[in-house]
Amino acid sequence: QQPVQSPQAVILREGEDAVINCSSSKALYSVHWYRQKHGEAPVFLMILLKGGEQKGHEKISASFNEKKQQSSLYLTASQLSYSGTYFCGTHDMDSNYQLIWGAGTKLIIKP
């Protein structure tokens, strides 16, 4: 079952904050976050493991709520370079921990 990402797209002004959510109908083992810029390969941002651990990467951080089966990605004081499509991936414990992906959230940062 594919994780559900919200919102599908968001447009921000440089300096504004954004939150991208990733929800699963199944119990989560871990959540991966990737960013893909147009015409490029997805790039790893961070991985969160069971335990409610919050990870950080520059001004991008994420939380993992095991109970709610969801993860949120926080982009603080967004920069133009944050533009791209953000994907969350979760491991399907019923299928050999196969990584399955959300449909993506397109983030556009305007000057």
Added chain:
Amino acid sequence: KAGVTQTPRYLIKTRGQQVTLSCSPISGHRSVSWYQQTPGQGLQFLFEYFSETQRNKGNFPGRFSGRQFSNSRSEMNVSTLELGDSALYLCASSPQGATEAFFGQGTRLTVV
């Protein structure tokens, strides 16, 4: 450390033909996964190989197949190409399945 290398980068094929795409993972990585990416469809999982064995398979027809060699390099093959197979095909490698994945630049396949 060299990244994931996919060849070719671009390919144009005719309906009915077959195609083979190649992926060389990062040295030491034993897991290779393949994805199809089309606008609006996101990343659709094709299959995952680990130590030459197919460990997982997505919901794609049998025309899509793959294999992994002893040096962890992987190939995927699509036979009897259809127009709908036009997509960006990405491969990703990781030391083992449940860790960070590193993506290649992809092969953009156009079927005409």
